[in-house]
Amino acid sequence: MMTTPFEAFSFAKRIPSTPSIGSTTVTKPDHIHLSFGFAAPHLFPIEELSQAAYEAVSLHGRTALQYSGSGGPRKILEWIQNRSLVHGIQAELPQILVTYGSTQGIDIAARILLDPGDHVWVESPSFFSALQAFRAAEAVITSFPIDEDGLRVDLVENALLEARRQNKPIPKFVYTMPTYHNPGGVTLTTERRARLAELAETYNFFIVEDDAYSELNFTGNKYPPLYTLLPGRVIYLNTFSKIIGPGLRLGWMIADRRVIDKARLLNLGGSIGVFTQEILAQLLDRLAFQEHVDQLSQHYHKQRDIMAEAIKSSFGDHVTFHLPEGGFYIWLRFGEAVNTSDFLREAAERGVSFVDGKSFFAKPEGYHYARLCFSYVSEEQILRGVNILADAYFAYEEQRLFGVTKQRHL
Amino acid sequence: MMTTPFEAFSFAKRIPSTPSIGSTTVTKPDHIHLSFGFAAPHLFPIEELSQAAYEAVSLHGRTALQYSGSGGPRKILEWIQNRSLVHGIQAELPQILVTYGSTQGIDIAARILLDPGDHVWVESPSFFSALQAFRAAEAVITSFPIDEDGLRVDLVENALLEARRQNKPIPKFVYTMPTYHNPGGVTLTTERRARLAELAETYNFFIVEDDAYSELNFTGNKYPPLYTLLPGRVIYLNTFSKIIGPGLRLGWMIADRRVIDKARLLNLGGSIGVFTQEILAQLLDRLAFQEHVDQLSQHYHKQRDIMAEAIKSSFGDHVTFHLPEGGFYIWLRFGEAVNTSDFLREAAERGVSFVDGKSFFAKPEGYHYARLCFSYVSEEQILRGVNILADAYFAYEEQRLFGVTKQRHL
Numbered sequence: 001m002m003t004t005p006f007e008a009f010s011f012a013k014r015i016p017s018t019p020s021i022g023s024t025t026v027t028k029p030d031h032i033h034l035s036f037g038f039a040a041p042h043l044f045p046i047e048e049l050s051q052a053a054y055e056a057v058s059l060h061g062r063t064a065l066q067y068s069g070s071g072g073p074r075k076i077l078e079w080i081q082n083r084s085l086v087h088g089i090q091a092e093l094p095q096i097l098v099t100y101g102s103t104q105g106i107d108i109a110a111r112i113l114l115d116p117g118d119h120v121w122v123e124s125p126s127f128f129s130a131l132q133a134f135r136a137a138e139a140v141i142t143s144f145p146i147d148e149d150g151l152r153v154d155l156v157e158n159a160l161l162e163a164r165r166q167n168k169p170i171p172k173f174v175y176t177m178p179t180y181h182n183p184g185g186v187t188l189t190t191e192r193r194a195r196l197a198e199l200a201e202t203y204n205f206f207i208v209e210d211d212a213y214s215e216l217n218f219t220g221n222k223y224p225p226l227y228t229l230l231p232g233r234v235i236y237l238n239t240f241s242k243i244i245g246p247g248l249r250l251g252w253m254i255a256d257r258r259v260i261d262k263a264r265l266l267n268l269g270g271s272i273g274v275f276t277q278e279i280l281a282q283l284l285d286r287l288a289f290q291e292h293v294d295q296l297s298q299h300y301h302k303q304r305d306i307m308a309e310a311i312k313s314s315f316g317d318h319v320t321f322h323l324p325e326g327g328f329y330i331w332l333r334f335g336e337a338v339n340t341s342d343f344l345r346e347a348a349e350r351g352v353s354f355v356d357g358k359s360f361f362a363k364p365e366g367y368h369y370a371r372l373c374f375s376y377v378s379e380e381q382i383l384r385g386v387n388i389l390a391d392a393y394f395a396y397e398e399q400r401l402f403g404v405t406k407q408r409h410l
Numbered sequence: 411m412m413t414t415p416f417e418a419f420s421f422a423k424r425i426p427s428t429p430s431i432g433s434t435t436v437t438k439p440d441h442i443h444l445s446f447g448f449a450a451p452h453l454f455p456i457e458e459l460s461q462a463a464y465e466a467v468s469l470h471g472r473t474a475l476q477y478s479g480s481g482g483p484r485k486i487l488e489w490i491q492n493r494s495l496v497h498g499i500q501a502e503l504p505q506i507l508v509t510y511g512s513t514q515g516i517d518i519a520a521r522i523l524l525d526p527g528d529h530v531w532v533e534s535p536s537f538f539s540a541l542q543a544f545r546a547a548e549a550v551i552t553s554f555p556i557d558e559d560g561l562r563v564d565l566v567e568n569a570l571l572e573a574r575r576q577n578k579p580i581p582k583f584v585y586t587m588p589t590y591h592n593p594g595g596v597t598l599t600t601e602r603r604a605r606l607a608e609l610a611e612t613y614n615f616f617i618v619e620d621d622a623y624s625e626l627n628f629t630g631n632k633y634p635p636l637y638t639l640l641p642g643r644v645i646y647l648n649t650f651s652k653i654i655g656p657g658l659r660l661g662w663m664i665a666d667r668r669v670i671d672k673a674r675l676l677n678l679g680g681s682i683g684v685f686t687q688e689i690l691a692q693l694l695d696r697l698a699f700q701e702h703v704d705q706l707s708q709h710y711h712k713q714r715d716i717m718a719e720a721i722k723s724s725f726g727d728h729v730t731f732h733l734p735e736g737g738f739y740i741w742l743r744f745g746e747a748v749n750t751s752d753f754l755r756e757a758a759e760r761g762v763s764f765v766d767g768k769s770f771f772a773k774p775e776g777y778h779y780a781r782l783c784f785s786y787v788s789e790e791q792i793l794r795g796v797n798i799l800a801d802a803y804f805a806y807e808e809q810r811l812f813g814v815t816k817q818r819h820l
Contacts, residue, residue: 006642006668008614012525015672041472049471053463053689061459062451065655100510100683111546115422116526136521136676204418232416245475247685258416262425266546273510275657276686279463 014116016135028351032385035353037182037328038376040303043296044245045287052282056275064278072278073098079284080238080252087214088228089236091254097263098272102212102251103129105237106175109208109253110137112262113172113235121159121171123151125331125360125369127182127210130175141362142171148322150188151176153195160203173206173235179223180213180327183360183371187325190223197229207234212251213327215243215293218301221325232256240280242328243293248276300328303374307382311372314390318397328375333368334393340370343396352388424526426545438761442795445763447592447738448786450713453706454655455697462692466685474688482688483508489694490648490662497624498638499646501664507673508682512622512661513539515647516585519618519663520547522672523582523645531569531581533561535741535770535779537592537620540585551772552581558732560598561586563605570613583616583645589633590623590737593770593781597735600633607639617644622661623737625653625703628711631735642666650690652738653703658686710738713784717792721782724800728807738785744803749777753806762798 056064056072063070077093084091099105106129114120116138122131124143134141144155156174163170174196178188188196200207209226227236239251250272253263307330308323319332334340341356357369372389374382466474466482473480487503494501509515516539524530526548532541534553544551554565566584573580584606588598598606610617619636637646649661660683663673717740718733729742744750751766767779782799784792 006666009616011672012522012528014525014676015522016675038476041476044472044475046467046471046475049475050464050467053467054460057456057460057463061456062454065454065456065459065657066448066451067656112422112425115424118422132675206419245685246477247475247479247683247688249683249685256416262421265426265542266424273657273659273683273686275655275659276683278657279685 014136014138016132030351031348032352032381032388033376034372034374034382034385034389035355036376037373039242039245040296040299040375043299045283045292048286049245049279049283052286053279056278056282060278064275067274070278072281073272073274075281076250076277076284079281080254083289084254087225089225089254092257095254095257095260097253097255097260098277099237099251099253100272101241101246101249102210102237102239103133105235105239105251105253106130106208106210107133107136108263108266109173109206109235109237110134110139111266112259113206113208114139119169119171121156121174122362123176123181123184124362125183125357125366126175126362127177128359130210131360131362134175139172140169143362146181146184146186148186150178150181150184150186150192151196153188153192153199156196157199160199164203170203171205173208174200175208175210176226177210177212178226179211180216180324180329182213182327183329183331183355183369185322185324185327185329185331187221187223193224193226193229197226197234200230200233205233209234209236211236211238213242214238216297216300216328217326218297218304219325227254235259243289243296244280244283248280249273250276250280297326300326300375303377303379303382304330306379307372307374307386310383310386314386315393318393328373330372330374332370332372334370336368337400338397339367341367342400343392346396347389347392350388350392352385352392354389424546424548426542440761441758442762442791442798443786444782444784444792444795444799445765446786447783449652449655450706450709450785453709455693455702458696459655459689459693462696463689466688466692470688474685477684479684479688482691483682483684485691486660486687486694489691490664493699494664497635499635499664502667505664505667505670507663507665507670508687509647509661509663510682511651511656511659512620512647512649513543515645515649515661515663516540516618516620517543517546518673518676519583519616519645519647520544520549521676522669523616523618524549529579529581531566531584532772533586533591533594534772535593535767535776536585536772537587538769540620541770541772544585549582550579553772556591556594556596558596560588560591560594560596560602561606563598563602563609566606567609570609574613580613581615583618584610585618585620586636587620587622588636589621590626590734592623592737593739593741593765593779595732595734595737595739595741597631597633603634603636603639607636607644610640610643615643619644619646621646621648623652624648626707626710626738627736628707628714629735637664645669653699653706654690654693658690659683660686660690707736710736710785713787713789713792714740716789717782717784717796720793720796724796725803728803738783740782740784742780742782744778744780746778747810748807750780751777752810753802756806757799757802760798760802762795762802764799 060070077096080096110133114137120134120139120141122143123146145152207226227234236254321330321332344356355371357366470480487506490506520543524547530544530549532553533556555562617636637644646664731740731742754766765781767776
């Protein structure tokens, strides 16, 4: 019956034309995923979770399955409130909104703050799902480099001065991952945090602070969340993905109550998965959380060291990187002429995946970077994976420099 | 430190100024919620769910907690595919997208299809969360009445002819709940379905078909989903909320693969709650679904009859309503001069809540309607609740007609 061609319909302009990140080809059963920013599965609190799930259903099932749940959502708000205090964040319960992971938090922030054509400033590199959300919000994205101390706030300041002088648009918000940056691995210094907060106040923009990795602290060094410096102009995002498990898809937003009220008005899919919240509430009740997080941090710290050593011994002076103080990632910088996208497939065929640099940038740039993730894989896989990756790289290098196609035995 | 006033920042225009529905005052512990479109809690498959939750975690916990899960999401797609066949819907797996309830499905459809200023045509009355989603998409909403046979497709046709003649905007989509309409309780006839599908094809618009209640069939009568009539131009939405439990917040969208691909590009919060999907997959494995749904339908059928009788005996000829063939709701029509919002508080104080008519309309209208829900409450509560509601109404009527303020004993 369909005679009008599909193409005759014009869909919303907001839909991005490409996925935020290319999928990885997996060809071997023992494929090593250095691309996955996944939590280490053996550290999931499975036993407690299994009990929690059973009890949430058997004790509270009839209410847990309704829209509003059985007290679990409130317990989770209270847990977030208490845990936030450890990081210096004071928030009343109506200032906290539970979201489907911090990715939904980013999407909500974009939808609250942005009309089509509005400006967003981001770090380069930045989190690809955030870039995708800003594209879907039809924002104009401008990016600013990071260095060892995080976002170059001085360049942001210059751009703001310039914008004001030339009557050009001030951003609606700056999206930043100040602590254990994904993918950069760097952390914004306390001085730069203070300066960025001052700029937000002076120039009347918001900061969307993505703090997804902050609990995974390898050094004990503490940095004030931007939220604590300017609570009225920071939308703070965090997630249970790294500290419990990403499959829960639960995170949270903390902001001025008036901001949270606006988020609620968007009415995105009704209430957030109450059933999962009931289970999580039971879990948090019985989990020694600080101990759990310390264990995670120690594990990822060790994994980081193993990967850093492996990179040095396999790549020598072909790469540089910042040793991250926390989080999941090492961000490799190759020589300027290298394009990591060009050996992505070669590496996959040899059994290793990583994410190429360009996936993290708003513009076509960053080709000579690559993100390796040390969280999901085992020690043995890190050693083997980095080694294989180096082989793929050197084969690519040889061909690039000398035009030689080596005979490969796969 | 904050010196720039909060009001100096201009938030996105898309944020609606009011919540989609007013909250109900609850003053008594034995308050009767005729407002809640909730499933009957005693029919939740708690025992099976409790086992399912335990097994999902203990058997598949390490993968269930990751982003991609452990086969649960695929099992759910297959379950949806099979169950859809019962309703005549044939869909390949890549045509099915699991969503956070059908409310997220509505939101996604709006974001795929609408740019700000685009036109959406809806029924009056319509589902309030859908209206809210269309407002958040900055759509121009036009509404068309329903009668006993569902949407007045003839009026839609006239408006389309008129729009074409006068070169006025054709809608990007028509949002409809053809089967067991919320709140209207009516069902679109097979003839009107065919005509609506023809119009969508001729005039090149989409139909967003919200089929949330279709499994709750009291009569055995079957109607073809609009999707089966025009698969290329219908976005079909359904949910586990009414058939399993709303707390799961899981639903699905079926559409042309190119539409689903666009939805995926929005990248809304990453993958959908995989952990809940693992549990649901285990549940669906062990649940005799047809038996379960038959039991639900029988129960709600009985509840409908009890409520219909109670309304007739308590309200006499002060109200009219259509006896719904399925679903959760009876939609009361009072005399034109009645404003049901005016005795909402009176009823709440006497211990009964309902939803006033105006909540279901895009424009200020529908004041003389009220929605009663027979799904959540017990038989005894239906009888008592309808009786109390009638008392509140007659007290209001007396005051409205004769200006008498009766002394009330609350």
